[in-house]
Every structure is written in C-alpha cells, then in structure tokens.
Amino acid sequence: MTTAVVLLSGGLDSSTALAWAIRRQGWCCHSIAFDYGQRHRHELAASRRVAEALGVARHHVIRVDLAAIGGSALTDEFDVPKDAENNGIPITYVPARNLVFLSLAAALAETVAAERLVIGANIVDYSGYPDCRPEFLEAFRRAAELGTKRGVEGHPLAIDAPLIRMSKAEIIRLGLDLGLDYALTHSCYDPAPDGRPCGHCDSCRFRRQGFAELGLADPLPYPDD
C-alpha cells in the first residue's frame, strides 16, 4: 500500500487534497499540521477534526516558530486586508512558508517511509504566493531527492498537487463528491475569537465565491449571512 504524507492546514484546499489521497487514491496517509505561531489558531483544531473524519494513519502537529522570523500578517501584528484588490504578493505571505512546510513534511516522509507527499497548492484562485507554483514544487522535489537519505538511496519522494489547476468551485465539487464535510474546515485568516470566519479576507472571499459559483451554501457561519 502506498504511504503518503499530506500537508493539512484544515483549510478547504488541504482538506480536499487529503480526501483525494485517502478516498480516491486509497493511500495510507499521515497528515502533518504546523503550529507556527499563526494568529488564526483555529486552523489547528480544524486540521485535527478533518484528519479524524477522513481517517488518517496518524496526525502529526509539528511546532516551528515562524513568528520568531516574522515578516507576515499571519504571524505578526499587521492588519489582515479585507475585501482587498489583489496586487502582487499579499502581506499574508509568510516568508518561505511552503519551503519550510514541505521540508518538514519531507523529513516526516523519511521517518514513516512515505513514497509521496501531497500538497493542496493551487494556482488558479491563487493569491500571488510564489510557493504555490508548479515550477517551485518541481524544484523542491529535486532538492528533496538530493538532500534526503531515501532520495539518494533511490526512493525519491513524489510530490502530488492534485488541485494545482482547479478553480475553487472545482475543488469544492471534488470534495463534495468524496463526501468531505466542509463544515469541519477553516479557511479564514482573521477569525473572531470564537473561531467564526470574518467573511472578507482573501481566503474567505475565494471560498465563498467558490460555493456561490456552484449555487451552494458554504456551511460555515459568516457574520453577514
């Protein structure tokens, strides 16, 4: 049986990617989430809920102190933009985040002898993050092949980004087809203290638009619903 490590933030994309890996591919999946000093800590609870609902082999939460490095509205005291135009790389960009997360996932893949690494990156509704592009993922794959024990021993890690060219609506359609309950997921960059999404950050906007395109209600409770 194929073993995979799946990056799982508990957001819409990564949860769908996990559903794809388990329910469509039939892989044995280890999910990995990062406690990186993010302000939106509710995503850690969401990743746990989704991992349990989909039935992973094990859910791993790794602490990595990106807040000590700084430089992002997701870890520092910047304001998260609301209903904003999309111009270039937003301040919610966390420096080198996918590079760091993929590296830690590659480390876990060595320990659990996983052949594949799954990431929910996509470039269609992509908000200008350079580390979601296919050319980055391929360059990372090559670095991991050359810099890990399994890689040099002839078992390089494959990287799957099944959502890479899908729109948000197509991602939601896939997840619903696979029986994923999006009420378990969490996408907001700037939730209320009780975890309710703001409805207006980039992440909420793309998500709501995706459900709207399908003529469906997002199961999350937005303040202006």
Place this chain on the structure above:
Amino acid sequence: MTTAVVLLSGGLDSSTALAWAIRRQGWCCHSIAFDYGQRHRHELAASRRVAEALGVARHHVIRVDLAAIGGSALTDEFDVPKDAENNGIPITYVPARNLVFLSLAAALAETVAAERLVIGANIVDYSGYPDCRPEFLEAFRRAAELGTKRGVEGHPLAIDAPLIRMSKAEIIRLGLDLGLDYALTHSCYDPAPDGRPCGHCDSCRFRRQGFAELGLADPLPYPDD
C-alpha cells in the same frame, strides 16, 4: 553593505564559516541556530558564544520540533556510535535536516533582506550526509529562488558554502588565521552532562584529527587527554 544569514550550530565548521563571512568578506551577518530537540543542547550555548565573539548583527534561535518527527540518534534515544567505521549514512543523520534548516534560513533572509546565505557544509571529511553535497545546495538554491518573494522579485538568494571542498585541517587553519577561538565551539554528538566532549563520536574524531594534522592541540578538554 552585503547582508548574509549564516547557519551557526556553534560547531567547528559553522563557526569558521561565520568567521569567513564577517572577517574575510566583511558582510553584515545574522546568525541562525535551531533549537530542534537535539540531545546535545550545549551546541546552542556554543552558537551564542561564537555569535557574540565574532560580532553578528543579531543571533536568532528558532525552535523547530524535529524530535517530534524522529528518526535520528541526535534527537531520539539511539546510542551515538563511537570510534565507528564509516559505512553509508550514519544514524546521526537527521531526516532532511539541512533542507529544513536552509528553508528556515531562507525565511529569515526574506525578513532581514539578506542577499546571501552561508552554510559550513563540507564534503571532504563528510560523514555520508546527503544534504552536505554541492548538488543538493544548488537544487535548494533554485527552490528558494522560485518559492520566495525576494526570489521571484528578482533578488534570488545566493548560497555560499566556503568550506565545501576543504579538509578539517584546512578549515581549522582558516579559522585560526581569522582569529577564531575554537575553545568557544562545540562539536560533540554525545557530550557529558557538563558539556565536555566524548572524544569518540564521528564529530569529535574528525575534529581531533584535524588539529592533530596541523600539529596543534584542540583547546577542548577531552576525557582521554
């Protein structure tokens, strides 16, 4: 003035690389050390001592929980081999360690707007770690270029591995020429509780052999001196 991020474990190689960056190149250096659940915690104190002695702009200690990922004698309860033959990749290999450390250093480089990243990797006295090879470093450089904001904005990070083809003796000679006090450094994988090196792990053996080749005394206190 050129700004660089320098990986600094407080060991012989990384300390020499920092001395090279500050005293030979004249760069403004941010040193970065990792609190990764290593059993040899004395290296964190050594990295602080060396950073202070050489005069970095700032020393950054980043927590990253590699012990939760496991798979290495440096984080888990394996025995560190003593006076061992070198066959392939040793159990002191930490899965994807340099991939993770370089990624976090690249994140810091974005935050402090550093143009260069310096690593003390070398392949001559190299103990079989795949992530010390030039081809890995080049693949990583490319991934960082494609996956970071500064990279895609036309300011890709350069990676310097000034010690990559030097023997341990040559590295020590360079450090001494630059006035580095090796009494501040720490190389042992398995020190005594008071921090004294064991003298017999791979790291101690390579280091002692380097000083011996130069006809010099290692300033560290070994139990069998």
